Amino acid sequence: MSLSIAGALALAREMLAGSESPATDAKVLLAHVLGQSQTYLFTWSDKTLSETQQEQFLQLVSQRKNGHPVAHLTGYRDFWTLRLQVNPSTLIPRPETEILVEKALELLPETAESVCDLGTGTGAVALAIASERPGLHVYGVDRIADAVTLAKTNALHNNVANAQFLESHWFSSLTGKQFDMLVTNPPYVETSSEFLKLGDVRFEPRSALTAGEDGLDDIRFIITQARDYLKPGGWLLIEHGFEQGPAICHLYKQAGYTDAETFRDLAGHDRITVARMPACD
Known part of the structure; x- marks a missing residue:
């Protein structure tokens, strides 16, 4: 019929x-x-x-x-003003991650020269920032070679020329570089979380989701190491789970950052926490 x-x-x-x-x-x-x-x-x-x-x-x-994700069935997901190709090698961009882009654009000074997106995946966050600030040099790094290839493809298809993507396990390929801002949507789910049995995440790489028993293993590493890759006064913006804001603020304080603050997404959940390196006197 x-x-x-x-x-x-x-x-x-x-x-x-x-x-x-x-x-x-x-x-x-x-x-x-x-x-x-x-x-x-x-x-x-x-x-x-x-x-x-x-x-x-x-x-x-x-x-x-x-249960297969719609984005995997169509091969793309719209994010910010971009249409991004997706595949099972990396996470599907979520609408709530757009707050990471919004806050980055709000905090970036006009004089900023470079930003790096750690764990870039499809390149969503890096490309969104780069598309709004064409004079900025935006890096995106990921330890998965297929993800780096995908991000480069998305940059080409969206005509974003000021983004560069590198294979790097967090900071491993960034020796000697310093940035005005680091942004990241790292793994932050607890390894025992029931969330991993639900919805689209069943079809996404577990390595891009989980980070130890409390979900903070990668975030601890990033906060500690990022100090060597931020310019004085530079910002670190981290997306995280809705109950992790206070713990991340504490980690920032322990590591010597200033101005730590948590922001909520449109659903009213804690979503990103930011802090900055002390500025030079």
């Missing part, structure tokens, strides 16, 4: 009932199959799908029903 666009969406919502966002997922997947915008789906709701389109769409819906 041939389905109209409206009929296909209704069937997909039924198949995905009980999932986190059945209506949204159905629209994204059908727009992807048709190569059209979601507005098109409503404007031409009575249009009949071809046999190939219908088969492809229902296959994607079945995969989504089994």
Whole structure:
């Protein structure tokens, strides 16, 4: 039986009932199959799908029903003003990470010359900052070679020329460099967290998610080591779990940073904590 666009969406919502966002997922997947915008789906709701389109769409819906992330099914995720290719080698960019970009742009002085995104993954944060500050040199580093290749591809496809991506285990390839700001969305999930059994994270690399029993192993390392890679007065911005803000403020204080402050995301959860190196007298 041939389905109209409206009929296909209704069937997909039924198949995905009980999932986190059945209506949204159905629209994204059908727009992807048709190569059209979601507005098109409503404007031409009575249009009949071809046999190939219908088969492809229902296959994607079945995969989504089994838990596969929508971004992996379409091959991309929109973030900030960018369309980013994604793959299973790295995390899918989340909307809540945009607050990291917002705060970075707010705190960066006009005279800033360079920023580094630690654990860049798809390049989302680095490319968003670079796209807004074309005079800035933005680095993105990741220890996964496939992630670095992906970030370079995303820079090319989004016409961002002032971002450079390097393979580096945190600071290992940054010897001798200093930055006006370091930003990072590091692994911060506890290794025993039930969160790891839910949703999209089941299909994402565990190494990009977990960091010890309290989720702070990588953050401790970054806070300690970042002092050697920040200019005087330079900022370190860290995305983290909603209960980790106080612990990170304490780690900043222990390491000699100043002006530590935690900011919430749009859902009201603690999301990023920032601090800066003392400025020279």
